[in-house]
Amino acid sequence: MNTIEVTNLFKSYNGKIAVNDLTFSVNPGEILGLIGPNGAGKSSTIKMMLDFIKPDSGDIKIFGQVMNESLKNHIGYLPEERGLYKKLTALDLIIYLASLKGMDKRTAKIRAEELLSETGMLENKNKKNKDMSKGMGQIIQFIVTIIHNPKLIIMDEPFSDLDPVNTEIMQNIISRMRDEGKTIVLSTHQMNKVEEICDRVLMINKGQAVLYGNVEEIKEGFRKNSVQVVADAEVGNLPGVAEQKVNKNSVELILEPEVSPQTILDRIREKGISVKRFELTTPSLHEIFLTKAAKS
Amino acid sequence: MNKTYLIFKHEFFHTIKKPGWIIMTLIVPVLALLGIGVFALVKNLSEPPEKVIQAIGYVDETAMFNEKTDQGYTKFYRFNSKDEVLQAMGRGEIGEYFMIPEDYFSTGKIYRYTLGKELGTSSATYSAIKTFLSQNLLEGKVSKETEMLIVSPINLEVTRITESGGIADEQSSLGYLLVAGVFSLMLGFSLMFGATTLISGLGEEKESRLIEILFSSVSIRQLLVGKVLALGIAGLAQVLIWLISAPFILSLASSTFGGIMNNLQLPIDFLVLGVIFFILGYLLFAVLSIGVGAISSNAREGGQLSTIYTMASFIPLWFSSLLIAFPNGAAWTVLSLIPITAPVQIMIRMGVSDIPLWQIITSIILLIISIIAGLYFSIRIFRFNMLKHGEKPGLKAIISGIKNS
Incomplete structure (x- = not known):
């Protein structure tokens, strides 16, 4: 069973078409790169997958079901912009948001410290989010996204504001999760990252799919x-x-x-x-x- | 663990840790204590060590007012002419005088002249002159006892009774009015604080896109119900702290101020209804704030929009003087039933008069219905507009969103 099944998806805003008859799927143990120019419809597609907005027509199935509350604990989402409670410490924020994903506080704390250590952020665990740099905030948000061991992870520009070292760390974690059988959708403008870690790619332009398939096969086709x-x-x-x-x-x-x-x-x-x-x-x-x- | 509860717990502790909440909660007891302390200090400093005898001169053209010149702390000194009295003023022997003209018995007019600048004749001086004139007019015509009764005919003692004829617990209405007024003022400010707290929190979550992370974990209903309950319980905690400190403060006020504050005790119905309307007011304003937060493009705009209903809650206070003068007017009934004004209005009315039970019950029911309906529509508006940071939907878009979300 595919983790994500999108069929004939259509969405428009005030008469302007944002997503036009989009069909694709994402399998377990796979990283799908979602690419496209600005305004192509990537964000709208992601928001419809997460049920933030309703499509005008078409079907979206997550784990074989229409998106519902019971699936949210199995999904991790990293939005493009930094979303942190400024006055909370990094650890408190991670624990709180992990609890909203169904984790108990004790487990969340242990897991949070493991991930903070892996990403080199353990010494900053008691730092308030308002005192963090953009890169540090991005790492905290990444930890929030994966702490509850979700089966599906959707990330929008995960590598933005990261230095090369942290980019490498995050990339390794993402690859490891893929190897563990998780499904990952990665929306980014960094083509080199798509080439490095994605298995398949979906390129959207003006709401339509213009490229879809295995990265190597696509490159081979353009050789x-x-x-x-x-x-x-x-x-x-x-x-x-x-x-x-x-x-x-x-x-x-x-x-x-x-x-x-x-x-x-x-x-x-x-x-x-x-x-x-x-x-x-x-x-x-x-x-x-x-x-x-x-x-x- | 239930996600609504998790949201509630987080929001509750986040609210009560805010400096604004702490200040609002402590400000009533602290200001009250401060006020009592300052009053006591000023009273001690103001009272002269010995009572000063006020000397007032007078010129009597009728030659009928010669007796009873000693009126306690006011003594009247007779002068034969205006020149004489002015010379006495010049020597500093008196600070004022009055003239009883020849035609006093037909006009009743007395002319008073004073060196000091004043808004009007003090009640003590007026009373002394009135008693002086009355006693002189009655001298030798009636007995002393009758003379005293004519000069001061009323020594009024008021006792409030119950419908069965027993003595009511609540006796001093002016004191209760003061307490009710202060309580309703604090309620209004507290509602305003609660509304802006919720709106700024929602605004921060929308602007930072944190709302997307939250919505990927919980439903809109769980998120907003959690927030509303948190604000309601924070309001309850606030009013309980005020009520716990109230007996001590009232006791202190009674011994310091005396008078209308003497032996003032808050009746049970005031306490119970105070808590009920406080909580319902908080919940209603929380629900309104969610709706405003949903349609506002940022926290600042939301704060500005919220002044519409937060200022409306103060309407009963604007007209409190009319309420005191005409406690049974139809307008107060209306304000007691309109959900936005009801909490503050009921509190003030309880200090002035009895409120019919049907009005209290109807007001509570209307508040509850407003809260439920408001929450329903606010959730739908919020869901529709959740992700539209920076954009403000028009009225058509809002209505369409409510229908379709």
Whole structure:
């Protein structure tokens, strides 16, 4: 059974379409990257999944059911903006919000301290939230999201305001949760993070799905018949190369149709040129995102 | 553990830890004690060590007022002419004088002249002059006992009785009016504080998006009912602290002020109804504040909107002087039944007159209905507008939201 099943979802605000016939699913033990330009409909989709707003039409099933109160204890949600009670300490806030997820106070305290320790925040547990930096607040909110061991975690820009060290820590925790069989939906503009940790990606633009599937398969589908070459000399004209593009540290050889990269490599070596790097050109998700967004 | 209870517990302790709540709760007993202390101090400092004899001169053109010039702490000195009395004033022997003109018996007019600046003739001086004139007019015409009765015909003693003819517990109504007035004033301020506390809390949660985290854990009903109950119980705690300190303060006031505060004891019905209307008032204002918090784009705007009903709760106090003068007017009945004004109005009326039981019961029922209905609509409005931070819905949008949420 899929954790999330969204079918033909539609939502508009004052006549303006925000989500247009969206269909997707998310499986247990998977991280789905939800990407799209600003105003694409990502937040509206998330809010409808969480039953913050009602769709105009379409179905959303969470754990095979229509969203209801009994499911909330199994869901963790990290909103894009910082939401903390300023005058509470980090530990008190975590314990309180964990109790609202059905955890008893004692267990919540133990688990909170474990997570604070793992994220390097234990020494700040008695600090008031108003005295915390944005990054620290983000970590506290992340802990609040996962402390109750939810089966489904939805995160909106989880890595914002984090330094590289904390980003790495959070990434490792997210990957570990995926390996434990949890379902994770991660909405972000950081394409490199989507490539690094997401299994599948759903790109929304103007409320519609424009990309949906396995990250590697999508990148494979956008692969150009070209190679990136770093050599100790200019490769010069080569039969089978339609065009050469000189980049900062390499040269891209765009191959003619039916010409394989192996053939080009052999021809370069026949010229006596020493090749330091030779790889198939695969666009980044960022490049794919820009291409699709521009086309849409 | 029940999530409504968790929300309630968090909000309750959050409220009673606020400096504003602590100040509001302690301010009544502390100010009362302070007032009593200051009054006692000022009284001691003001009272002269010996009573001063007031000297008043007079010129009598009728030649009929020669006796009874010694009126206790006021002595009258007769002068033959205006020049003589003015010379005496110049020497500082007297500070004022009055003239009994030739035509006094046809006009009744007495002319008083004083060096001091005053708003009007003091009651002591007026009384002394009146007694002087009366006694001189009656001198030799009636017996001394009759003369005293004519000068001071009434020594009124009032006793409040019950319908069965027994003596009522509550005897001094002016003292109760004072207590009722102070209590209703504090109720009004407390309601205002409660409303702004709730609105600012909701505003903070909306602005910080904390509301999304809360809503991903609890339902809107659980969240808002928890908040309303927390505010209601915080209000109950506040009024209980006031009531616990009341007997001590009243006893102290009785021994310090005396007079209308003498032996003042709060009757049971005042205490019971005070608590009931305080709680219901708190709950009603909490529910209204949720609705206002839901449609406001931020906490400051919500606070401004809330002044509409918080100031309305003070309407009975604005007209309290009319209530005292005309305690049985129809307007007071109306104000006692309108839920927003009922808590304060009932409190003041209890200090002035008896309130028919049907009005009290009807007022309570209307308050309860308002609270339930208000909570229902506020929850629906809140759900509709929960996530729209920074936007203010128009009336059509609100009505549509209530129908569809």
